[in-house]
Amino acid sequence: MTHLLVLPILIPLGTAIVLLLLRANPMGRRIVIGISGLSILVADIVLLTSIYQKGIHSYQVGGWSAPFGIVMVGDLLSGIMLVLASVISLSALSYSFGYLKKEAQQALFHPLFFFMWAGTNGAFLTGDIFNLFVMFEVMLMSIYALLVMLGEKKQIEAGFKLISMGLFTSALFLAAAGGIYAFAGTLNMADLALKIKPHVDHPLVSAIAMMFIGVFGLKAAMMPFHFWLPDVHSAAPTPISAMLSGILIKVGVYAIIRVFCLIFVDLQGYFQGFILTMACITMFVGALGAVAQTDIKRLLAYSSVSQIGYILMGVGFFTVGGMSAALFYIISHGVIKSSLFLAAGILKKMRGSTEMSDHGDMINTSPAFTTIFFIGVISLGGIPPSGGFFMKFQLIKAGLDGAFYIPVIVAFMVSLMTLFYLFRSWQKICLSGPPQGNPLARPSVKLLIPVGILAMLCLVLGLAASPVSGLTQAAAEQLFSPELYIRAVMGAM
Amino acid sequence: MDIESIRPLLVLLVSLAGAVLILIFRKDPNTREGCSLTAAVLKCLLVVSMVPAVLSGKAYSYTLLTFLPGVSLSLRVDALGLIFALTASILWILNTFYSIGYMRAHHEPKQTRFYTCFALTLSATMGVAFSANLVTMYLFYEILTFVTYPLVAHNQTKVAYGGANKYFFYLLGTSTAFLLPAIILTYSLSGNGDFNPAGILPPGANPLLLMFIFFLFLFGIGKAAVMPVHAWLPSAMVAPTPVSALLHAVAVVNTGVFCVLRVIFHVFGVDLMGTLNLGVFVAGLASFTILTASCIALTRDNLKERLAFSTISQLSYIVLGGALLSSSGMAGGVLHIANHAFAKITLFFCAGAIYVATDKTKISQLDGIGRRMPWTMTAFSIGTLTMIGVPLSGGFVSKWYLAMGSIEAEMGVILLVLFSSTLLNAAYFVPIIYKAFFNAPPEEEGSHDLPHGLAYAAAGDKDGGGSSLHTQEASYFIVVPLMVTAMISLILGMFPDILLGLVRQVTG
Amino acid sequence: MKLLLPVVIGVLFGGGTYLMLKKNILKLVLGLGLISHGANVLLISSGWIGAGAVPILGQDGTEGFVDPVPQALVLTAIVIGFAALAFLLVLAIRVYRDLKTADISEIRGQRG
C-alpha cells in the first residue's frame, strides 16, 4: 500500500505544527516553509502521474477497511485539484513574505496557511462524506483566523459574515449527512453510490441532493448564496484572497462534481436544468456586480462569482466535453484569478488602498506591473494566446456540441461584460494620469516575482493547452465511469 | 503540394527578434532604427523568396504546436496570404524610413515603444496572412489589436486615449462577440478549422445557421470596417501619421479584408456562398458602405479624416470583389488589397509630410501647397489617381476586374455602384489637388520667406532636408518613401502582371 | 418517546432561526449555536433505534445496541461546532468594541 496518497495532507499538517513550535525562529521557519512547500508540490505531481498511470488510488486510514474506516481516494480529478492548489499556494506563500512585513504576523500566518492547505488537500482526497465535512471545517477554521488576522475593521466584519455563514452551512451539511446516513446506513461515498442506486426515485434522495447543492453552492458562491463572497474576498489579506478565489471556492465546485458524478449519478438529468439556470444567473449577476465596482479587489471578487457560473455551466452540461472544459476552466481560472488578486495586493501595498481612483499611471511607474496585469486581463477576458481563450473555447464548444444554446448565448454576453470591466480597470490603473497625492513608489520586486510567474503560467496554459486538456479529458472520462471509483474503494475490502 | 518548411515561422520571428533588439538598443536611437530596418529588409526578402514556389502552385506549411485535438497553431503560405504578406512587408521598409523622418522631426517621446510595437504588429500581420486555420487567424487577429493599441494611444493624452479606447473596444468587442462564436460554431459543425478552397462548413447543415455564421464572421471581423462597424477607423486618427499609415495600408484594415476574403473563399467556399445566396447580401452591404462612406468623406475638412472615410469605402471594394463570387471579381478584390495599400500609404505619407513641414491638417488650408511641396503633392496626386481609378493607375486595374466580375456574376447594378463611387471619389479628391496646385497661397504665408512652423525648422536642422527656401519639403526620410510608394502604385497599374500571377493562383 | 427527538430537533432549529432573525449580534451567535446543536441531534437521531444499549465492547452479541457511528460523528461535529462558535463569539466582541453597537444592521453597512 502506498502512502503517497496521504502525503498531501500529512506534509502540510506536520509543517503547520513545526511552524507553531518554531515561533521564535524566523530563519528556521523560512527554511521549513521552503522545503515543505516544494515537497508538497513534488508529492502532488508524483501522485498525479501515478494516478494517471495506474488508475484510481485508495488508502484506508488506520487500517480499517472500507466502508467502515476512513478512506482516502485519489482519482484524476483530485490529482489535478491538488496540483493546482499547490501551485497557487506556493505563489501565495512566496508572496506573503513580501506582503506581511512584521515577523509576528508571519509567525501566525504561515502555520494557519499550512493548516488551510492541509484541509484543502484533505477535502480533495477524502472518500467519505463526513470526512469531507471535517476537512471543510479544518480549511474554513483556518480561513476564519487568516481573514481576521490583521485586525482591520473591514476584515472583522467580513469575518463575522463568513463565520456565521460557515456555521450555518456546517449545520446544513450535518443535517444532510445525517439524512443520508439514516437512509443508506453508510457515509462512504463509494458505498453510498451502490446503496442509493436502487432507490434513486425515493423523494428523500432528491431532497438530500438538493441540500448538498445548497451546502456546496454556498461554499462555491453559487447564485442565491453568493452574498458573502465579495466582502470576504476583498477584505482578506491579499495572499488569502488569491487562495480563496484561486482554489478555495473551487472546493465547493469540486464537491458538487464529486457528489453528482458518484452518488447521485442518476439524478444528473433531474438537476441539470436547475444547475444550468443557476449557473447562467450566477455568471450574469456576478458580472453585473463587477461592472459597478470602483474597488479593484471587489471587482475581482465579483468576477470570481461570475466565473464560478461558467464552471458550473460546464459541470451542468453533464457531458464528458463539458466536464473536461469545466476542469480546464477551474485550472486556468485558478491561475489567472490568483495572479490578478496578487497584483491588486501590490497596488494596496503601494498606496494603502485598492480603490481604482487612487491609482494611475502604472505604465510609467512600473511597466512590469502593467504587463503582468495585462496578461491577467486578456487571460480572464478569453483572448488568445492565453489559457483563458482555451478555457472559453472548450466550454462554448462543449455547449454547442450538446445543443445548450441559451447558456452559450448568456456566456457570450457575460464574456463581453467581463472584457469591458477588466479593461476598464486596467486602463484606470495603468494608463490614466498619475493620481493625486504622494508620488508613486515602485512596487517591490519581491512581490512582482510570484505574480509574474503566475502570469507566465497563464500564457503557458494557452500554449500547452493540449497536454492539459488531455489530462482534463481523461479526468472527465473517469468521472463519467463511477464504477472505476467504486471498484477502487470497495475492491480493497 | 505542401512543402514542410520553417520559412513562414522565420518570417514571423524576424520581426519578433527585431522587436527584442529594438528593446535592447533603446539607449542608442541609430542602432535601434538600424535593427528595425534590418528586420524589415530581411522579412521582405524572406517573403519574396517564397514567391516562386507559390507561383508554381505549391504552399509552404509549418505546424508549430497543437493546442487541442484539431486545434493547432499552424502556418500555411498560399497565394492569397502571400499577396497580403508581400504588400505588408514591402510597405514596412518604407514606413520605417518614413517613421524615422517623422518621429525625429517631431521629437516624439517613447520612440522605443513605438518601434517595438511596430515590429510586433508586423509579426501579427504575417501571422494572420500565413494562418492555416481559424484559431491561428483569430489568435493573430487579436494580437494585432493589442499591439496596435499602444501605437494608437501613442500621444498619451486624453484625446488619444479616447480614440484608442474606441478603436480597441470596437475591434475587441466585435471579435469577441461575433467572430469567436462564429469560429466555435464552425468547429462545432465541421470538426476542424483548416482553410480549404472547397470550404470547411458542411453544405448539408441548416442554411439559416450557416447564414447566421456568415454574418457573425462579417461583422465579427471589425477590422474590415463594413458599415455598421466602421466607426473605429476615423477615431483612430488621433495617432501619429506613420501609425495611421500602418493602420490603413500595412496591417490593420488589410488584415480585416483579408480575413473576410479568407472566410468567403476558404471557410464557406464559393459554392456554398452561391447556394446560400450570400454573395448578393454582402455585395449590397459593401455597395452601401462604398457610397455612404464616400458621401461622408465629401463633408470632412480634416485631411486625415477624409482619407479615413476614403479607406472605409475602398475596403468595401475588396469585400465586394469577394462577394461577387466570379473569378474576375475575386481577382479584382485581391488585387485591390495591394493597389489600395500602396496608394493609401502614399496619401497618408503626404498628409504627414504636409503636417511636418507646415503644421497644417485641414484641406481648406492647403491653398498653393503644391508650389511649396511639389514632390509631395505630385505623389499625392498619383495616389488619388489610384483611388479614383484612372487608367494606368493600379486602381484602374482592380476596378476593371471588379466591373468584369459584376458582369460575370450578372449583377449589373454593381456597375452603377462602381461608376457613381468613381465620381464621388473624384469629387472629394480632385478639389484637394486643384487647391494645391492652382490656388494662390494665402497672403500672409506668401510674404514669409523664412520656413514656417517650428516643425520644419527642427526637421531642417536635424536632418538637413528641404534646403531650398522656396520649396519647403520635409526631410528626405519622409519624401523619398512617399515617392517610392507612389512609383510602386503606378508600376502596379502599368504592369499588373506582377501580381496577376499570384492572383490567378487564388482564383484558380 | 419516538416523538421526542423530532420535537427537540424542531425546537432547536425553530428557536435558532428565531434568534437569528433578531437584530442583536449576540442573539445571532446564540441562534447559530442552537441550529448547530439541532443538526447534531439530527445526526444522532439518524442512528437511533429505540432504547438501545450503549455500544461498548465487552458485552455479548451484537443485538440491541444503538448505532455507534453517528455518535462518533456527532462528537467530531460538536468539537468543530464548539471551536467555530468560540471564534464567532470572539469576533462578536471585537465587532461590538469596534462599532460600539450590537445591532447587526450596522455591520451590514458595507456595500453588498
Place this chain on the structure above:
Amino acid sequence: MTSLIFKSITKTVSPILMIFSLYLLLRGHQMPGGGFIAGLMTSAGLVLIYLAYGCDFFDWHKRSRFFYYLFSGGLALSFLTGLAGLFIGGTFLKSGVAHVEMPFIHESWEFASAGIFDIGVYLVVCGVCVSLMTLLGEEE
C-alpha cells in the same frame, strides 16, 4: 462573582474537577471519556479559578507562551502518534496495543498508542481553552 462562598467552593471543586478529568482521560480508550472531554473538564476547573480569583492568580498573561507551547506540543504529540502508525508498518493513524504485566499488582494493563494521541488532544484543548479565556478576559 468573587464572593467568599464562590471562592471556597472553587477551592474544593476545582481539584476534584482536575482529578476527574484525569480519570476521564485515562479510561477514554475503552469507556466513555477521552482527551477532548478531559481537556474540557480541566479547562472548566481553570475557568472556575479564573472567575473566582481573576487572572492574576496564575499570572496567565505572562504565561501565555506556556499555553501556546502546550497547545502546539499537544498537536505535535497527536500528529506524531498518528505518524508512528505509518512507520510501524500500518497506515496513518494505525493504533498499536501493548499488554504489559504490571509489577507488584500482577495485572495485565493495556497500553494503546491511541492513549498518547488522547493526551495530545487533551493538551491541545487545555491550551486552546485557556488561551481563549485570556483573550476574552483581556479587555476588562
